[in-house]
Amino acid sequence: xxxxxxxxxxxxxxxxxxxxxxxxxxxxxxxxxxxxxxxxxxxxxxxxxxxxxxxxxxxxxxxxxxxxxxxxxxxxxxxxxxxxxxxxxxxxxxxxxxxxxxxxxxxxxxxxxxxxxxxxxxxxxxxxxxxxxxxxxxxxxxxxxxxxxxxxxxxxxxxxxxxxxxxxxxxxxxxxxxxxxxxxxxxxxxxxxxxxxx
Amino acid sequence: xxxxxxxxxxxxxxxxxxxxxxxxxxxxxxxxxxxxxxxxxxxxxxxxxxxxxxxxxxxxxxxxxxxxxxxxxxxxxxxxxxxxxxxxxxxxxxxxxxxxxxxxxxxxxxxxxxxxxxxxxxxxxxxxxxxxxxxxxxxxxxxxxxxxxxxxxxxxxxxxxxxxxxxxxxxxxxxxxxxxxxxxxxxxxxxxxxxxxxxxxxxxxxxxxxxxxxxxxxxxxxxxxxxxxxxxxxxxxxxxxxxxxxxxxxxxxxxxxxxxxxxxxxxxxxxxxxxxxxxxxxxxxxxxxxxxxxxxxxxxxxxxxxxxxxxxxxxxxxxxxxxxxxxxxxxxxxxxxxxxxxxxxxxxxxxxxxxxxxxxxxxxxxxxxxxxxxxxxxxxxxxxxxxxxxxxxxxxxxxxxxxxxxxxxxxxx
Numbered sequence: 001x002x003x004x005x006x007x008x009x010x011x012x013x014x015x016x017x018x019x020x021x022x023x024x025x026x027x028x029x030x031x032x033x034x035x036x037x038x039x040x041x042x043x044x045x046x047x048x049x050x051x052x053x054x055x056x057x058x059x060x061x062x063x064x065x066x067x068x069x070x071x072x073x074x075x076x077x078x079x080x081x082x083x084x085x086x087x088x089x090x091x092x093x094x095x096x097x098x099x100x101x102x103x104x105x106x107x108x109x110x111x112x113x114x115x116x117x118x119x120x121x122x123x124x125x126x127x128x129x130x131x132x133x134x135x136x137x138x139x140x141x142x143x144x145x146x147x148x149x150x151x152x153x154x155x156x157x158x159x160x161x162x163x164x165x166x167x168x169x170x171x172x173x174x175x176x177x178x179x180x181x182x183x184x185x186x187x188x189x190x191x192x193x194x195x196x197x198x
Numbered sequence: 199x200x201x202x203x204x205x206x207x208x209x210x211x212x213x214x215x216x217x218x219x220x221x222x223x224x225x226x227x228x229x230x231x232x233x234x235x236x237x238x239x240x241x242x243x244x245x246x247x248x249x250x251x252x253x254x255x256x257x258x259x260x261x262x263x264x265x266x267x268x269x270x271x272x273x274x275x276x277x278x279x280x281x282x283x284x285x286x287x288x289x290x291x292x293x294x295x296x297x298x299x300x301x302x303x304x305x306x307x308x309x310x311x312x313x314x315x316x317x318x319x320x321x322x323x324x325x326x327x328x329x330x331x332x333x334x335x336x337x338x339x340x341x342x343x344x345x346x347x348x349x350x351x352x353x354x355x356x357x358x359x360x361x362x363x364x365x366x367x368x369x370x371x372x373x374x375x376x377x378x379x380x381x382x383x384x385x386x387x388x389x390x391x392x393x394x395x396x397x398x399x400x401x402x403x404x405x406x407x408x409x410x411x412x413x414x415x416x417x418x419x420x421x422x423x424x425x426x427x428x429x430x431x432x433x434x435x436x437x438x439x440x441x442x443x444x445x446x447x448x449x450x451x452x453x454x455x456x457x458x459x460x461x462x463x464x465x466x467x468x469x470x471x472x473x474x475x476x477x478x479x480x481x482x483x484x485x486x487x488x489x490x491x492x493x494x495x496x497x498x499x500x501x502x503x504x505x506x507x508x509x510x511x512x513x514x515x516x517x518x519x520x521x522x523x524x525x526x527x528x529x530x531x532x533x534x535x536x537x538x539x540x541x542x543x544x545x546x547x548x549x550x551x552x553x554x555x556x557x558x559x560x561x562x563x564x565x566x567x568x569x570x571x572x573x574x575x576x577x578x579x580x581x582x583x584x585x586x587x588x589x590x591x592x593x594x595x596x597x598x599x600x601x602x603x604x605x606x607x608x609x610x611x
Contacts, residue, residue, distance in 0.1 A: 060256060067257045071307070088258040088286060095258075129249050139576060140254035167254060167305075169235040169378070 032090060033097045039078065045104040049150035055101035056195060060140045062095035063088075064167065074165035103195035106146040110192030118189020121182055125174050135193060140167060146195035153187040236379040240402040240454045252538050253576050255305055259286035259601030266579060269567035272606055275523075278565060281594060281605035282312045282319040288596040288603060290384060290434075290513060291586040292334040292341070294356045299586070300324075300341055301596060301603070302334040304382045309334065309343060311359050312603070324355070324362050332434070333385025333395060342418070344385035344395050347373035349416060369416045369423055372397065377410070380432040380450075384513075389443045392417050398432030403452045403477055403486065411476050413447060413467075429473040429498060430465075435513040435584070440528055444468055446502070448511035448532060451480050453539040460484050462509050463501035464532070464551065464559065472499040503559045509545035510536025513584030513596070521591025522608045525552065531564065531593060533582035543569060543577040548585060548595055548606075565595060565606060 029037065033044075036054065040046050044054030054062060068074035069083035070091075086094075110118065122128055122135065130141050137143035144152065158164030159175035160183070166172045178186070233239070237252055262280040270278045287303035288310065294300060299312040309325035325331065325343065333344025341355040343365075349372070350365035372395075373381055380398020388394050392415040399411040406412075413427040413436065427433075427445070436447035445467040451460040460480035475482065475498035477489040482500030485493060505511050514532040529552045534545035548565035568580040581599040588594060592607040 060254065063256065063258045064254065088284075089261070091258045092260070126246070129247065130251060168237070168252070170238075173233065173235050 030093060030097050033094055035082070036094065036098075040098075043101040043104075044098040045101070046148055046151075047107065049108070049148045050154070052148055052151045053103060053146065054098040056103040056136075057099060057143050058137050058139055058141065059092075059095040059099040061137060061142045062098055063091045064140045066091040066094065068165045068167070103143070103146055105194060106192050108146075108149045108188075108191040110188050114185050114188045114192075117185050121186050122189065125177065125182075125186075127174075127186070130170065134196075135190060136195065143195055144190040145193035147191055149187050149191035152190055153183055156183045156187065236401045237453070238402075239379075239404065240452065242454070245454055249575075250539055250541070253578075253581075253599070255287055255581075255599050256601065257286055257305065259284060260599075262600075262602055265600060265602070266570075269570065269579075270565065270604070271567045272565050276606055276608050277610055278604055278606050280602060282321055282603040284321045284601060285310045285312070285596075285603065286601035287598050288601050289332055289583045289598050290334050291584050291594060291596055291603075292336040293586060293588065294336045294341075295339065296356045297589070298336075298356050298359065299594065299603070300334045300336055300355075302332045302343065304330050304332040304598070307331065309341075311355075313359065322359055324359055325352075330382045332382040335385045335387045335393060337387050342368065342385060342387075342393060344383035344393075346381040346383065347371065349383075349385065349393060349395065351418065368393065368418050369421050372409075375400070375407070379404075382434070384434040384436065386436050386438075388415060388445070389438055390415075391419075394426065394436060394445070396430065396433045396436075398430075398434075398450075399476060402454065403488065405477060405489065413445070424470075426470050427465075427467045427472055427474060429476045429478070431476040433465075435511060435532070437515050437530070439466075440516050440518050446514065446516075446530065448505070448514050449474065449501075450510060451507070452477070452486070453508065455480075455487075456507075457540045457542060458507050461501075461504035461507050462511050462536075464503040464505055464511070464514075464530070465499070466502050467499075473497070474499050474501075503551060503561065505532070505534070505549070505561065506537075506544055508537035508539040509534045510538075511549075512582070513586075515585050515587055517587055517593070519587045519589075519591025519593075522593075526550070529553075530559075531585045532561075533585050533595060535581045535583055535598075541573075543572045545569065546578040546581060548582050548593075565604075568597075 039051050040054050046053045066083050069079045131137050131144050135145040156175055159171040262283045272278045285301055287306040288301045289304055290302040292300040301310040307328050308323050309331050311322045311324045313320045329345040331343050331345050335342040339354050341352040343350050348370040349368040351368055352363050377400040379400040383395045385395050394415045396413050397410050399406050412425045413430055414425050416423045430449050432450045433447040447465050449463045451462045477486055478493040479485055479495040479498050481504055483495050511532045512535045514530055517526045517529045529550055532549045534547050537543050537545045546569035547563045549561050550564040551559050551561045553559050568578045571577050580597045582595050583598045584596045586594045592605050595604045
């Protein structure tokens with residue numbers, strides 16, 4: 001596409017040759033991103049089940065969520081006040097940093113019986129259509145593979161209850177179909193997936 | 199921006215049938231499955247697995263230096279440059295009498311004003327917290343803004359950019375159903391002094407209510423509203439021919455009928471009250487597989503020009519400036535913001551429509567280079583949204599993907 005995107009694509013391609021690991025990012029952490037890593041973990045690899053990992057998330061997803069927090073459409077006691085003070089350029093800078101970080105191997109162990117059931121639900125409810133076959137996300141759509149379990153469950157419950165900001169209505173309409181049991185299985189399945197490209 | 203789950207309007211017969219069986223079924227029936235978001239509505243069973251999707255804009259904008267501007271191409275003798283940046287979601291444009299460029303947004307809640315300070319452009323966010331303020335018009339000192347549910351006026355705006363006046367309502371209640379689908383409005387001032395706006399179809403392919411899938415007009419002096427053109431699925435760009443004073447408009451065809459069908463279209467409304475086909479007939483000659491079964495395309499006004507399937511024509515303006523070569527006079531420039539509903543993408547350009555000696559329109563690409571890989575996801579890095587002729591004859595092009603405004607000029611170094 002161009003130099004910048006080409007470099008990202010090459011980096012992403014290079015990543016696929018290495019098994020994911022929790023090694024700290026080699027890159028210098030921008031000052032603004034250091035505050036994020038207090039909760040979101042070094043390099044944006046969270047160790048708190050309730051806090052999402054940012055490492056390797058699509059840049060557009062990160063900047064859009066920060067924007068939604070600042071605008072007040074998405075609400076969180078920690079994130080809302082932080083986002084309130086960020087400029088668009090700040091958000092883009094944070095998105096550019098965290099998208100470059102390598103996702104760690106998942107700490108979550110999925111229940112064995114949920115591997116097939118989770119995949120079936122992910123296909124039945126078309127998760128794989130937007131989030132991609134390996135659930136790695138693209139553009140404004142997040143990576144789900146290896147994301148924290150409690151965080152995923154909270155988001156799905158929020159979409160189902162129509163209280164989670166939804167940019168285009170897709171998640172709200174699909175989550176309405178999910179049972180609480182579906183949500184448990186999906187969150188368990190997704191959070192145990194290795195976040196690596198095939 | 200956060201559309202409620204889509205609820206299609208059902209046909210009368212379907213509604214009756216539902217009512218008849220509803221009471222019997224109510225006791226045991228599981229909760230009705232949620233309807234898909236409006237952009238997915240109308241897919242067949244096979245298309246449920248489609249990975250085609252609309253593209254989200256960069257809501258925080260992109261800085262021009264991050265963009266591959268060297269890919270942009272214009273015809274020989276023309277030049278394209280970045281005119282202003284830092285306007286996330288920039289869509290419709292309007293020109294103030296003192297040279298301020300007003301810019302509306304759809305997925306944000308802001309209206310911008312761009313002030314030219316000796317070659318440097320300053321961007322101010324003058325209005326915040328509005329509901330998809332897509333449409334902007336400037337006339338006699340007043341800025342008019344079309345939101346999803348109302349049209350408002352801001353008098354004396356150019357003298358008060360840092361302290362805008364309170365909104366005065368021209369007309370309210372334009373969105374009584376909080377409709378999904380195409381609720382954002384283009385706005386333009388007609389030669390009759392009335393404000394013209396669209397209310398799009400409340401989904402991809404559904405039966406619209408009487409005020410939907412229409413271009414309507416409101417008299418700003420009285421607030422009286424009337425439909426002007428009917429059967430228009432969604433038009434987010436119109437202008438009047440400089441000589442005939444007839445209304446020309448772009449229109450988005452339905453999705454999920456394949457890569458090549460139907461075309462998005464350019465129309466002329468030779469008088470008030472014409473019906474342009476939606477949801478029965480598309481592109482003047484293609485009956486809808488569901489709604490067109492018992493209709494004929496001959497009932498409806500055909501398009502002036504087919505623009506390409508799913509190419510998403512947005513803003514259009516007649517060229518009336520003095521800068522471009524004489525053959526551009528009274529040509530139409532159209533900003534193509536799509537396509538997404540094709541496996542092989544096309545568009546993402548500004549197209550020139552010229553007319554032969556018989557008045558027959560033909561089109562050719564004018565500003566290209568945003569589309570870089572027709573098979574990629576995403577296929578483009580920028581999306582033209584509106585065009586506007588400046589007083590010096592140059593052409594501004596807004597790009598809502600990145601929040602940039604470009605300027606195309608001719609004969610300058």
